[in-house]
Amino acid sequence: xxxxxxxxxxxxxxxxxxxxxxxxxxxxxxxxxxxxxxxxxxxxxxxxxxxxxxxxxxxxxxxxxxxxxxxxxxxxxxxxxxxxxxxxxxxxxxxxxxxxxxxxxxxxxxxxxxxxxxxxxxxxxxxxxxxxxxxxxxxxxxxxxxxxxxxxxxxxxxxxxxxxxxxxxxxxxxxxxxxxxxxxxxxxxxxxxxxxxxxxxxxxxxxxxxxxxxxxxxxxxxxxxxxxxxxxxxxxxxxxxxxxxxxxxxxxxxxxxxxxxxxxxxxxxxxxxxxxxxxxxxxxxxxxxxxxxxxxxxxxxxxxxxxxxxxxxxxxxxxxxxxxxxxxxxxxxxxxxxxxxxxxxxxxxxxxxxxxxxxxxxxxxxxxxxxxxxxxxxxxx
Ligand SMILES: *Cc1c(COP(=O)(O)O)cnc(C)c1O
Numbered sequence: 001x002x003x004x005x006x007x008x009x010x011x012x013x014x015x016x017x018x019x020x021x022x023x024x025x026x027x028x029x030x031x032x033x034x035x036x037x038x039x040x041x042x043x044x045x046x047x048x049x050x051x052x053x054x055x056x057x058x059x060x061x062x063x064x065x066x067x068x069x070x071x072x073x074x075x076x077x078x079x080x081x082x083x084x085x086x087x088x089x090x091x092x093x094x095x096x097x098x099x100x101x102x103x104x105x106x107x108x109x110x111x112x113x114x115x116x117x118x119x120x121x122x123x124x125x126x127x128x129x130x131x132x133x134x135x136x137x138x139x140x141x142x143x144x145x146x147x148x149x150x151x152x153x154x155x156x157x158x159x160x161x162x163x164x165x166x167x168x169x170x171x172x173x174x175x176x177x178x179x180x181x182x183x184x185x186x187x188x189x190x191x192x193x194x195x196x197x198x199x200x201x202x203x204x205x206x207x208x209x210x211x212x213x214x215x216x217x218x219x220x221x222x223x224x225x226x227x228x229x230x231x232x233x234x235x236x237x238x239x240x241x242x243x244x245x246x247x248x249x250x251x252x253x254x255x256x257x258x259x260x261x262x263x264x265x266x267x268x269x270x271x272x273x274x275x276x277x278x279x280x281x282x283x284x285x286x287x288x289x290x291x292x293x294x295x296x297x298x299x300x301x302x303x304x305x306x307x308x309x310x311x312x313x314x315x316x317x318x319x320x321x322x323x324x325x326x327x328x329x330x331x332x333x334x335x336x337x338x339x340x341x342x343x344x345x346x347x348x349x350x351x352x353x354x355x356x357x358x359x360x361x362x363x364x365x366x367x368x369x370x371x372x373x374x375x376x377x378x379x380x381x
Pocket of ligand 1: 017018070071072073075097144146147148173174175176196
């Protein structure tokens with residue numbers, strides 16, 4: 001039985017940092033069924049794995065592992081699989097995602113210490129140095145590159161210098177920055193880097209991935225604290241069986257991801273994508289400042305991925321109404337997650353261009369001076 005279908009138009013752009021707006025061709029790539037153990041599919045997996053390594057670094061000695069689940073599952077798979085029983089983790093925190101790494105370690109009963117810099121402070125290198133000097137039991141250090149909570153871009157190059165001066169294993173949650181910000185994993189001496197399908201590579205959600213030094217992967221057999229999130233075993237299965245996953249893999253999502261990787265190359269690779277994101281972000285901030293909005297972070301700490309804005313200082317302002325009105329105009333934004341400030345956030349990654357940012361700023365300008373009647377008539381759809 002065949003039915004001809006046409007892909008529906010999206011009623012709004014997702015200005016949320018994952019899931020995000022994807023291209024029609026990425027979505028269309030999912031309209032075919034795949035067999036999880038057949039070569040047709042496993043060759044796609046192997047190609048994806050190789051391309052991920054090439055995006056991370058031109059250097060040799062790196063490998064990649066795909067892992068079912070949302071991005072957090074991949075973070076949990078690293079934290080739970082790479083630290084030996086005698087190990088101890090230090091986490092640089094300044095937002096929700098750093099705190100989540102700490103929480104994962106606590107769930108898994110892995111000794112963990114935090115080096116917190118507050119939501120408005122970038123990673124505290126002095127405190128990290130002091131902690132690593134005073135606590136030689138620490139074996140691993142983890143940091144979030146772009147802390148999506150605020151949009152903070154943590155200085156991973158400087159963090160790496162401190163971590164490596166103390167000879168520790170370096171784990172980076174680059175979930176919302178990988179392929180959207182240029183970086184060379186080998187130059188940064190990162191041992192394990194984590195990201196997922198539905199962030200800057202612009203795929204759909206369903207799996208995450210880890211890029212790791214091959215020599216590290218060979219050291220961690222038997223460390224895992226979970227069967228389904230055993231990073232070593234997943235890697236070993238993929239290596240030994242031409243890209244086979246241990247358990248049912250998200251086949252359609254992987255096929256869409258392969259299409260997203262092709263589109264990344266067509267755009268001009270990470271350099272071109274990073275430039276588009278930078279222009280998106282600058283266009284957004286320039287327009288918002290003209291409207292009188294202020295950013296939570298200084299420009300020096302700001303990532304080109306997501307920006308937090310203070311909510312308008314206006315008694316009439318109500319986020320729910322603002323959100324609904326913008327949604328009716330074709331834009332879905334993100335509530336604030338910052339604990340100490342009243343903010344909302346706007347992501348600028350995905351199939352989103354500078355002209356979309358201009359249209360968004362215009363829509364925000366129109367939505368700032370709402371009356372209850374405009375909200376009721378326009379936003380209740
Ligand atoms: C998106 C994201 C994650 C993973 O979130 P999931 O909801 O599990 O996909 C982890 N860390 C950062 C920094 C993120 O932006």
